[in-house]
Amino acid sequence: MNQPLAISPVQQYLERLHAELQTVSAGEIASYIPELTRADPDWLGIALVTVDGHVYQVGDSRQPFTVQSISKAVSYGLALEDRGLDAVLSKVGVEPTGEAFNSISLEPDTGRPLNPMINAGAIATTGLIEHEDGVDPLQHLLEAFRRYCGRELSIDEAVYRSESETGHRNRAIAHLLYGHGILDRRPEEVVDLYFRQCSMLVTARDLALMGACLANGGVNPVSGIVALKSDWVHRVLSIMSTCGMYDFSGGWIFNVGMPAKSGVGGGIMAVLPGQFGLGVFSPRLDDKGNSVRGIRVCERVSRDFGLHMFNVAQGTSASVIRRGYDCGQAPSRRRRGDLQQRWLQQHGERIRVLELQGQLLFGSAESVALQVLGALDDAEALIVDLKRLIDMDQASAGLLGDLCAKAQASGSYLFFTECRHLYPFRRHLQKSVIASQTPDWLVFDETDRALEWCESALLLQAGLPEAEGQGPALESQYLFAGFDEAELDAVRAAGAVQRFAPDTLIVKVGEPADCLYAILEGEAEVWVRTEEWPGKGGRLRLTTLGPATVFGEIGLLSDQDRTANVTAQSAMVCLQVPFAALDDALCAKMLVNLAAHFAEMLKRNARLLQYLA
Known part of the structure; x- marks a missing residue:
């Protein structure tokens, strides 16, 4: 009889958390959009999607609800892709307001909304979304959501009509923006698209997957599709960090410490960059328009696992350098003649290997660079094995790239191996490093291949090539x-x-x-x-x-x-x-x-x- 599969600890944790918070009854359902009052106040759905594509969900995680203001994060990223940073910044600022989401916070002289997360900024952002001639801008927006969620989204027509019939303040904002030259399309056209954008139906699972896309550098970790170009991900996350939770944004980043965006439909999308996206749905809101139980879920996840983004582990060379050795201690797998093997055993310190692990950030990369320079002073060849390195930032790639020129100047060989998964680093070496080496820095995929080549080069230099004095003779066997x-x-x-x-x-x-x-x-x-x-x-x-x-x-x-x-x-x-x-x-x-x-x-x-x- 088959044994039941073990339940993931993450799944067990979410189930316990859901059970604990199910009894929380504080807050009220949003009533200024009449159709939203139809939601069941007891709904509670939680979903978490990791950057590895693992999906965990509990409760009402598949219950559809309207995305509302959470859509602002997606539309802002789309506007950046369509128009570019300068064009977007000329129309929408990036400063928090400390005011309600529907406040009319415009710069006095320019009429520019202070940020894209308040309604005025979101309407301006929606007006910036480009589309090809003959392509419905709504379809362009829906396609963006499809990349994030991995499925086609629909619009709740009842909520759309309700918003359209009661959204007079948003219409006024659109006309005000048009009068200041912020909108270059008709206000009614833009605000109608905005109402439809907010009326898209999503689930807590969708929100978690959207967050996971942003956590994963813009790539959907389940489908592998690029939802947002990586150049814009940090811009969107920055705005979510400072402005995403309405006028509770300061308290949120202080207590939870994750970029997030909430909506009056009861949803919250939170992101821990490099790790996961978290989606919560619970319709009861506090006086600032945020889900009461949604905030409690995110606070607990952050506190229970120590996930505040400013709780950064110290990156030192001790944690990044797995080990270092020379070919006398650990030679290549190549079988050689006894004479060559004895010589390599005696002179193995002239070929060194440095294995890195974990995540390489600027602080630890600087220490690694110093160790590499020290090794190049003593050795004739150095192999840096990156197989166990999960990731490296741009600064680290630059520091390691600088070592190539120093290796060339010292007359030593330097090879980076086992790094096909570190595409940005490989691209940096290929495009930005002026120095050259034969064989190339990246020519060996396997560390053992590089070690074998270095051994052979050293033997040749010592006058002990493989075939020296051997030929057809059997005595050397x-x-x-x-x-x-x-x-x-x-x-x-x-x-x-x-x-x-x-x-x-x-x-x-x-x-x-x-x-x-x-x-x-x-x-x-x-x-x-x-x-x-x-x-x-x-x-x-x-x-x-x-x-x-x-x-x-x-x-x-x-x-x-x-x-x-x-x-x-x-x-x-x-x-x-x-x-x-x-x-x-x-x-x-x-x-x-x-x-x-x-x-x-x-x-x-x-x-x-x-x-x-």
């Missing part, structure tokens, strides 16, 4: 150490020289392990298929093999089939030796060398594990 010339001749006679073109599959998983291959020239990659590695086409590289190495020799110990694939990375020359063609004395001597090789590998791995632990 560990498996034939201590063999005299007659024994080596016997091995050669038992085998045959094989040549493989690049990308040839030499060994395949499941084949009989009946022979070994001694690499004389070229390189091969050992790999397996795994569903855990979808980003690499399901192909996980285990190691790289070059001259003076052997593969397939484990078949000497067991008659089990092959457990990994081997593919030629370049043109290869190998001596293929069938086990059946070897006499017992040769096999016994190979087994002794194989045991010694395994013992050395165990010692190296023990040192590595001791270091990593």
Whole structure:
């Protein structure tokens, strides 16, 4: 019998919170729009959507209600996209008023509304929304909401008519704005669009998803669609922080500490940038027009989880730098000849790796930059592994980009690896960094590939290239150490020289392990298929093999089939030796060398594990 799935702690928390606040009965339903009085005062819906796209909801989270003033945040972002910042600022300011939402707060000389969250500013903002010829501006606005909510929204025609029949003050505001030159379209046209905008039907889940779009840099975390260009997200959130909760905005940011927007329909949309969007619906309002239980929900979430946006964790190099090591402590997975391995063990400090984690902000980035500079003074190559870095801000990208020029000036190599998820950083390096390096700073996706390249470059510089003094000779292969010339001749006679073109599959998983291959020239990659590695086409590289190495020799110990694939990375020359063609004395001597090789590998791995632990 299947066991029930565990309930998320977030879901459990929201259910407890909903149960606790369900009994709160303070506040009154908005009555100045008659149709709003039809709402059930006991409705309470809560929804939370994370930037990873996880949706949690409880209570009346799917109960439709009219969005009202929460629409102002969406229309402001749309106006910024359509007209640009300068055009919008020339018509609408950004200053809080401390007055009611329907106050006529205009600058005395210009007639410009003080901010886009009061009705005067919202009407001016709606008037700024552009649309192509022949395209209904309402459809343009509805399309914007569709991107945020991931579905088509409809208009509550009854509420629209109610607002239109009673919205004389808003009509007066529109005409006043037209008289000051703030509106460039007919007042009746603009105010009608504004009434329809406020009458769109949403749910608490919709509000949470809208907030999650803003928390996620403008991208809908469920659909992946861009709801608002990232350039404008911080502008919208700034206005929501200072002006979003009517004349309670100061108390809100003091107590809750999240950008938010409320509506007299009973909804609140709150945003914790980089983390989640929170949507609450409860129709009972306080004397400032905000949902009583909605405020209580947001206050509790903020307090219970310490989510006030000014409770910022200290970003230091200690929290961002996961670890640093050199290739003597943790070499690449490439198997090399004994001479090369011993040399790298002795000189490994000349290649260093720095692993970063978490979020890189300016303060911690400055400390990281100093550590990188210190490493570049002592090492000839530095690899900065960004696989575990969640994000970095613009300042951090700039500081790391500056290190490229310093690395070039010092004559050291610098590589940034495992950073495909950090697109803004990659774009900054590609477009803004003047310095250049061959290979490029970003050429290696995997840290191990970069480490392998640096090792090979260092060996070449030291006069110890892979093929030095090896060629077709078998003496350099560990498996034939201590063999005299007659024994080596016997091995050669038992085998045959094989040549493989690049990308040839030499060994395949499941084949009989009946022979070994001694690499004389070229390189091969050992790999397996795994569903855990979808980003690499399901192909996980285990190691790289070059001259003076052997593969397939484990078949000497067991008659089990092959457990990994081997593919030629370049043109290869190998001596293929069938086990059946070897006499017992040769096999016994190979087994002794194989045991010694395994013992050395165990010692190296023990040192590595001791270091990593």
